[in-house]
Amino acid sequence: MKAAVYKSYGSPEVMEIRDVDKPFIKDEDRVLIKVVSASVNQYDNLFRKGYFPTRIENGLIKPKVQILGIDVSGTVEAIGKNVQKFKVGDHVFGSCSGSHAEYVCPKQSVITIMPNNSTFEEAAAIPCAAQTALQALRDVGKVKAGDKVLIYGASGGVGHFAVQLAVYLGAEVTAVCSTLNMEWVKNLGAHHVIDYTEEDFARNGKKYDVILDAVGKRTFFSCLRSLTENGIYITEHALYPKYHPIQLMIGSVIGSKKAKIHLAKPNDADLVLLRVLMEKEKLRPVIEKYFPLHEIVEAHRHIESGRTKGKVVLTIG
Incomplete structure (x- = not known):
């Protein structure tokens, strides 16, 4: 699959699109998602730059986890044996490490069904x-x-x-x-x-x-x-x-x-509440810019400016 990869810390230019192994379901409570959209957050910017506190978690010299992204929306392609809340073909959104890629494999506890009145891009703008x-x-x-x-x-x-x-x-x-x-x-x-x-x-x-x-x-x-x-x-x-x-x-x-x-604790209960608020039109994401995955460098440059209005979203699928 295609993914935005960074092998070293630094400026947005360290990001590049590479072919990497597609994830597969190892644990019985995970879901394989074909990614349609993902957000770009300041979190991604800080990890890519190698801001010191992030290096404690992700490697002092070079990143251990080399695909960024923490928000995802997409379509369920496969489910683990213990997954009962989702079926193949469901449209879902939630929190997931490594979402700047064509596939991800999160635990079922950090995703839920998309709002029925949102696009994939809007859904991906919500979680984090x-x-x-x-x-x-x-x-x-x-x-x-x-x-x-x-x-x-x-x-x-x-x-x-x-x-x-x-x-x-x-x-x-x-x-x-x-x-x-x-x-x-x-x-x-x-x-x-x-x-x-x-x-x-x-x-x-x-x-x-x-x-x-x-x-x-x-x-x-x-x-x-x-x-x-x-x-x-x-x-x-x-x-x-x-x-x-x-x-x-x-x-x-x-x-x-x-x-x-405060740091957010991703969970499906809060995602369900946010979905309900979206469906009741009590909540809506404002998306300033959309970037295709191959323009990941430009997306990071924009986030790094610190002048984002609302959210920046990647279109992947």
Whole structure:
């Protein structure tokens, strides 16, 4: 099969399309999927560059896992003996390592049936970013109806899902983004939108029960004055550890305001909820650009710019 492979860490140019062995079902709870579409995430960018924390997991000198991708949508081609939730021909989506390839073989516990009103591209845009936003707000922030929630980086992959999911949870949502993105972010349901090029939310005197930094560009310290007495600051960028140890220490032992670092835990229960929200038109992915697999270098260049509006998607099948 064809796959986007990187044999060494570095710039987007280390990526190339190669012929590799097609995966096969080794474990009885796995599903073989013919990939139709996959997302490109900042996660992929950081692993490809060999950012130090990723090397601890993926090899200090060169990558052990050489096919990137963590989101997938496609068609079930074969199932393991213990798989009962899926049949050959089902259209599925979910989380899967190595999805920048023509086939993947994930566990059945991290995929589910696609929304009946989505394309393969839309389905592939959902898993990682939307699960990250959902778990951060619901599980870490404990967001409930009436809470005031601020999303910093509201036009990005995680951020634009977080705006919609915070609204779904009943919060009063303030979205922070650039001038060019204000209108479409407001159309996602945000009650208030702040242009960060014109105003620093941390200086306007308003307070929030939860501040979700979806792009890793604010610190707990810079948000302290904007948190309510028992407010929580959450960052989604645990791979950027410059301030995190200090933030966690201070946020866990000093005062009632808390700092939390969150990484998504893929699971089919949350995917089912996201599917239902899609089908009820309570959630929708915004896809900025589509790239065919053979333009993987261009896709990584775009992600590396840090200016993505919503999601970037690969079309593979």
